Amino acid sequence: MLLTGIRQMRMQDLPAPEITSDTDVLLRMAAVGVCGSDIHYYLSGRIGSQVVQYPYLVGHECAGTVEKIGDRVSRVKVGDRVAVDPAMPCWQCDQCKIGRHHTCRKLRFLGCPGQADGCLSEYLLMPETSCFPIRRKMSFEQAVLSEPLAIGVYAARRSVALPGTAVGVLGVGPIGMSALLAAKAQGPGRIYATDKIDQRLALARRAGADWTGNPAAQDVVAEISAAEPLLLDVVFECCGDQEALDQAVDLLKPGGKLVLVGIPTVDRVSFLMDPLRRKELCIQNIRRQVDCVQPTLDAINTGQIEVDFMVTHRFGFEQTQQAFELVAGYQDGVMKAVIGFDTH
Numbered sequence: 001m002l003l004t005g006i007r008q009m010r011m012q013d014l015p016a017p018e019i020t021s022d023t024d025v026l027l028r029m030a031a032v033g034v035c036g037s038d039i040h041y042y043l044s045g046r047i048g049s050q051v052v053q054y055p056y057l058v059g060h061e062c063a064g065t066v067e068k069i070g071d072r073v074s075r076v077k078v079g080d081r082v083a084v085d086p087a088m089p090c091w092q093c094d095q096c097k098i099g100r101h102h103t104c105r106k107l108r109f110l111g112c113p114g115q116a117d118g119c120l121s122e123y124l125l126m127p128e129t130s131c132f133p134i135r136r137k138m139s140f141e142q143a144v145l146s147e148p149l150a151i152g153v154y155a156a157r158r159s160v161a162l163p164g165t166a167v168g169v170l171g172v173g174p175i176g177m178s179a180l181l182a183a184k185a186q187g188p189g190r191i192y193a194t195d196k197i198d199q200r201l202a203l204a205r206r207a208g209a210d211w212t213g214n215p216a217a218q219d220v221v222a223e224i225s226a227a228e229p230l231l232l233d234v235v236f237e238c239c240g241d242q243e244a245l246d247q248a249v250d251l252l253k254p255g256g257k258l259v260l261v262g263i264p265t266v267d268r269v270s271f272l273m274d275p276l277r278r279k280e281l282c283i284q285n286i287r288r289q290v291d292c293v294q295p296t297l298d299a300i301n302t303g304q305i306e307v308d309f310m311v312t313h314r315f316g317f318e319q320t321q322q323a324f325e326l327v328a329g330y331q332d333g334v335m336k337a338v339i340g341f342d343t344h
Contacts, residue, residue: 001120001320002055006045007328009321012055017125022070025131027082027124031140033061034327034337035148036173037263038111038118042324047263050113059118060086060110063134063143064341067123075128083143084119085130085150085293086110102290109288120320122341132293135301141338142300145307148336150296151261152178154289156186159234159259163187166232168224168251170194171239172204172212174310174336175261179236181305184208192232194220194247195239199333206309215243221250232256240264245271254279261286313337 004010019026037047038058045052066080076082089096089104096104111118134143156179160167165188169180172195180193184207193209195201201212211227213220225231231253237244240262248258249271258281275281299305312335315323323337 001317002057003041003052004055007042007325009042009324010055011318011320014121016123019068019070019125021127022072023128024070025066025073025076025082025126025128026068027064027084027126027131028067029062029064029119029122029124029341030081031063031144031341032059032119032339033144033147033174034059034323034339035061036175036327039324039328040263040265041111041113043328044265046113048267052113056113057117057120058111059120060112061144061147062086062110062119062124063140064124066131069128073128076131076133080133081136081138081140081143082131083134083146083293083297084110084124084126085132086119086147087288088116088127088130091129100290102288120339122317132297134297138297138301139308140340141311142307143297144338145310145336146293146296146300148174149178149181149300149305149307150289150292151175151286152180152182153292153296153299155179155236155259155261155286156182157292158284158286159236159257160186160188164189165234166190166192166228166230168192168194168232168235168248169204169209170235170237170244170248171241171262172200172209173238176236176238177204177207177310177335179238179259179261180204180207180209181307183234183236185299185305188234190228192224192227194244197330197333200335203309203335215247221247224251234259236261238262242266242269245269249275249279249281252279252281255281257282257284259284259286310336311338315339317341
């Protein structure tokens with residue numbers, strides 16, 4: 001399913017990918033999630049310096065079944081059901097050698113222009129290091145959700161150090177919800193969640209938020225400050241919105257941490273330096289995740305984190321553009337739309 005222009009897609013038959021490396025794994029797709037970054041490409045054709053050259057194949061949240069493997073593959077076997085880490089590091093550069101393979105100098109990422117085609121296709125070729133076998137009891141949808149949830153797990157690991165931490169999550173779309181779930185699993189204190197979509201706030205309460213508020217209808221800074229007079233230890237900004245960034249600075253206590261997880265639609269954001277400096281706030285950017293896929297799958301398997309409720313809409317492969325339009329327009333209280341393939 002190819003992007004052919006702004007808000008334009010078409011289905012096209014292409015040759016199935018062939019194994020060319022002895023560590024390649026050929027996957028038959030079972031499910032693909034629609035991510036906010038996919039929607040950036042759908043609506044504007046770019047994210048920052050990453051510009052789409054049409055036609056282009058997007059998508060990076062996926063799970064499927066192993067069809068073929070290269071001669072040296074030992075991690076999976078034919079017939080295995082797998083979750084996919086969309087990142088394909090080189091494992092040789094300075095970043096990879098110090099454990100930062102999420103900022104690999106030669107990183108290839110599914111559905112990222114100039115790096116690799118996406119996964120909105122019946123078949124996908126991946127290196128074995130990106131393939132994580134899943135248990136029979138895990139659904140393909142849960143495996144798909146492990147991708148955004150791993151980002152939340154990574155963000156929480158970078159910021160929620162102690163039980164009793166007061167946490168804010170500004171924007172509870174799929175990434176914000178993932179941060180909320182991961183923070184809750186680490187045992188913080190109270191969690192405050194905001195969003196402009198009331199249906200998402202209802203899901204946030206179900207996920208464990210102690211307080212929710214809609215900034216379009218109420219003064220969320222005043223209400224959270226009244227409930228937490230010492231203010232918050234950590235705020236996850238998950239919508240990439242300037243207003244939310246300003247709210248985060250106001251909500252953080254001195255020495256607090258602002259965790260930037262959302263991707264802004266603009267090239268530049270700003271901060272008021274006086275409160276930022278006087279509070280000595282720490283700003284932590286989150287770049288996807290590192291070494292959190294298996295721990296995330298384990299958390300789903302054990303029931304430590306429950307994710308099924310995040311899938312609010314399901315579509316067939318031929319309905320992909322309908323799914324993208326739904327997510328792009330924040331229609332019908334959508335949290336996560338998943339595209340399913342005929343796997344017979």
